[in-house]
Amino acid sequence: MIKSYSIQNSLALEITLDKHTENQASVKITLNEADYQPKVDAKLKDYAKKANIKGFRPGKAPVGIVKKMYGTSVLVEEINTILSEELNNYLKAQSFRILGEPLPEIEDADAIDWKNQKTFDFTYRIGFVEDVQVQVDASLAATAYEIELDEKTIQDTITNLREQNGEKVDAEASAEGDSLKGVLKAVNGEFEEEVSFELSAVNEKSLKKFLGLKVGDIVEFDPSKTISANLAETFNVSEEDVAKLAGPCTLIVEKISRTQPVELNQEFFDRAFGPGVVSTEEEFEAKVKELLAENYNRELRVFADEELKKTLLAQANIQLPEEFLKEWLIRSNEGKVSTEEVEREYPAYARQLSWSLISNAIAKANDIQATHEEVLARTRAMIREQMGMYGMSEQIEQYMDTFVDNYLKEKEGNNYMQMLTSIQNDKVLDFVREKAEAATEVVTVEKFKSMLEN
The missing domain is CATH 3.10.50.30 (Transcription elongation factor, GreA/GreB, C-terminal domain)
Known part of the structure; x- marks a missing residue:
C-alpha cells in the first residue's frame, strides 16, 4: 500500500507499508533531493546571515563556505525532521493502533553516504494491533463480592489493635x-x-x-x-x-x-479513631467491624476486578507483536534492562498492555471519560488516607490543595496521567459489571482467603 503526503515544496513524498504478519510491518520512506534540498538551502542561508566565521565580517560569509562547514549536519537535521513529521502523520492516518515506537533499521542508517547520496531510503519496523473488539452484555461472566464478618475475625482484630498499642x-x-x-x-x-x-x-x-x-x-x-x-x-x-x-x-x-494489651478506655478510643468518635466498648467494636468490612470489601473489589479483566482478556484474545515489543523495550531503555529481564517481565507487561487496549476501546465506544475534578477528588482521598495513618489528618486540610498540586505535578505529570487512567479503568469496569448484570456473592473471610490461594 502506498500513500503520499504533500510537503512544503509541493512534491509527493512516497511512503510504503509492507505487512509481514498480522501485527508487524515495515514502513519505507523514500526522499529525493527535491524533497529536502529547498529546506537545507534555506537553513544554510539563515546560518550565513548569523555565522561569525574567521576572515569574514559577521553575517557576510559566503553560503558556499557555510555549506562546506555545516552542510552535512544541516542535511541530517532537516531529513530527520521530515522523517519524524511524515512518519508520524502517516501512522496517525492508519486504522490500526501502533504499539511502542517505530524502530529504524540500524543497518540501513549505517550505510548512508551523507556527502554523496541524493536519494535516501529509510525503513522502520512497527508493531500494531487492529481494532479491539469486546462484547459487553449479559452474556459476560461477572461477579461482585461482599464480605460477611465472623465474630472471631472481629475479636482477633481488636486483640491485635490492643497489642499494637500496648x-x-x-x-x-x-x-x-x-x-x-x-x-x-x-x-x-x-x-x-x-x-x-x-x-x-x-x-x-x-x-x-x-x-x-x-x-x-x-x-x-x-x-x-x-x-x-x-x-x-x-x-x-x-x-x-x-x-x-x-x-x-x-x-x-x-x-x-x-x-x-492497652486498656479499652477513652484514651485508646481517641487514639485509634480520633477524639470523640467512639465512647464505649460497644461503639468501639462496631467501628472496628465497619472499618474491617470496608477494607475487606475494597480487597474483594480488587479481586473481582482482576477476575473481570481475565474474562475480557480471554474474550478479546489480542495478539501482540511479541518479538517487536521485546526488542523495542530493550532498545528504548538504552541498556538499562537486559534481554533476560525483558523475557522475565514481558508476560506482566503484555497483560497490562492488552488490558489498556481493551479498556480504551470500551471507553471510546461508550464515551467513558475521567474528569479533572475526579482526579483532584481521588488524589485528596489518597492523601487523607496516607496522612491519616500518621495521625496528621486534622492538620493537613489547610494545606490540601498544595499537597494535591505538588503530587500531580511530580514525575513530569505522570502522576496526573496515572490517576486519570486509574479512574477511567474503574469507570470501565463499573460499566462492564453493570452491562453484564453481575450477581453479588456474599463470602466469609475464610472463603475469601481460599479464593486468593486458588
Missing part, C-alpha cells in the same frame, strides 16, 4: 507471643552476639522448647531448622554472620518481654 513488660516465664533477649553462641563456631527475637519467628514444631523459659536458662537449637523467618532479619545480623549460625547454637536468656 506496652512491653518483663515476664517471669516465656509464653507464645513473647520476645527473648540473650546471648546467642555457636556451639562449634566463632559466632557470639547478643540478640533479640520474637517467638513468633520460631516454627510450630520447635516452639515447645522455648516456652516456660526463665532468665538465666540455656536453650540449645539449630537456627536454620528452628526459625521459620529470615535469619538475618530475625536476629538483626549480617548475611556473613548467618553462615556462622549453621549447626547447633545456645541461647542464654537475659530478658523475657511481653506485650501488655
Whole structure:
C-alpha cells in the first residue's frame, strides 16, 4: 500500500507499508533531493546571515563556505525532521493502533553516504494491533463480592489493635507471643552476639522448647531448622554472620518481654479513631467491624476486578507483536534492562498492555471519560488516607490543595496521567459489571482467603 503526503515544496513524498504478519510491518520512506534540498538551502542561508566565521565580517560569509562547514549536519537535521513529521502523520492516518515506537533499521542508517547520496531510503519496523473488539452484555461472566464478618475475625482484630498499642513488660516465664533477649553462641563456631527475637519467628514444631523459659536458662537449637523467618532479619545480623549460625547454637536468656494489651478506655478510643468518635466498648467494636468490612470489601473489589479483566482478556484474545515489543523495550531503555529481564517481565507487561487496549476501546465506544475534578477528588482521598495513618489528618486540610498540586505535578505529570487512567479503568469496569448484570456473592473471610490461594 502506498500513500503520499504533500510537503512544503509541493512534491509527493512516497511512503510504503509492507505487512509481514498480522501485527508487524515495515514502513519505507523514500526522499529525493527535491524533497529536502529547498529546506537545507534555506537553513544554510539563515546560518550565513548569523555565522561569525574567521576572515569574514559577521553575517557576510559566503553560503558556499557555510555549506562546506555545516552542510552535512544541516542535511541530517532537516531529513530527520521530515522523517519524524511524515512518519508520524502517516501512522496517525492508519486504522490500526501502533504499539511502542517505530524502530529504524540500524543497518540501513549505517550505510548512508551523507556527502554523496541524493536519494535516501529509510525503513522502520512497527508493531500494531487492529481494532479491539469486546462484547459487553449479559452474556459476560461477572461477579461482585461482599464480605460477611465472623465474630472471631472481629475479636482477633481488636486483640491485635490492643497489642499494637500496648506496652512491653518483663515476664517471669516465656509464653507464645513473647520476645527473648540473650546471648546467642555457636556451639562449634566463632559466632557470639547478643540478640533479640520474637517467638513468633520460631516454627510450630520447635516452639515447645522455648516456652516456660526463665532468665538465666540455656536453650540449645539449630537456627536454620528452628526459625521459620529470615535469619538475618530475625536476629538483626549480617548475611556473613548467618553462615556462622549453621549447626547447633545456645541461647542464654537475659530478658523475657511481653506485650501488655492497652486498656479499652477513652484514651485508646481517641487514639485509634480520633477524639470523640467512639465512647464505649460497644461503639468501639462496631467501628472496628465497619472499618474491617470496608477494607475487606475494597480487597474483594480488587479481586473481582482482576477476575473481570481475565474474562475480557480471554474474550478479546489480542495478539501482540511479541518479538517487536521485546526488542523495542530493550532498545528504548538504552541498556538499562537486559534481554533476560525483558523475557522475565514481558508476560506482566503484555497483560497490562492488552488490558489498556481493551479498556480504551470500551471507553471510546461508550464515551467513558475521567474528569479533572475526579482526579483532584481521588488524589485528596489518597492523601487523607496516607496522612491519616500518621495521625496528621486534622492538620493537613489547610494545606490540601498544595499537597494535591505538588503530587500531580511530580514525575513530569505522570502522576496526573496515572490517576486519570486509574479512574477511567474503574469507570470501565463499573460499566462492564453493570452491562453484564453481575450477581453479588456474599463470602466469609475464610472463603475469601481460599479464593486468593486458588
